[in-house]
Amino acid sequence: MTPNPPATVARTVCKTVAVLVLTGLFMLSLRFSATVAGMVDRVAGTGMWLALYRLAGANDATAQEQLIVMAVALVCCLLAIGVVEVADRLISRRHTAS
Structure with a gap:
């Protein structure tokens, strides 16, 4: 298992912005996707x-x-936090491999 790269302010800001953007996009999918809206209606x-x-x-x-x-x-x-964390780990792994 590879160690995580050191946390920097720039990296933290990038991850925070990515979480906010993805959260907004996921919420917009509720507005513009009948499939997602139907799932929420069924759960509700x-x-x-x-x-x-x-x-x-x-x-x-x-x-x-x-x-x-x-x-x-x-x-x-x-969901956005999960996606950002997985992407961050994949990117970190790719950088340490090269």
């Missing part, structure tokens, strides 16, 4: 989500929509 209608609505006190449609948006943002951000 499950019994688990209904229990989460009750637990969070989301009694009206507006509160439920806010809860869905927060969950979508969290999932998109976690």
Whole structure:
């Protein structure tokens, strides 16, 4: 296993910007992709989500929509972090190999 290259301010800023951009793109995919929107609709209608609505006190449609948006943002951000970390490790591995 190769050691991680030293953290620098520039590298941290690049990774942060990449996470923000990817999070935005993943959230935009919800807006412009019927497939992704359909998946979110299916998940939001499950019994688990209904229990989460009750637990969070989301009694009206507006509160439920806010809860869905927060969950979508969290999932998109976690997905973006994962993608950036995998890409960073692949790039680091490629640089150490050459």
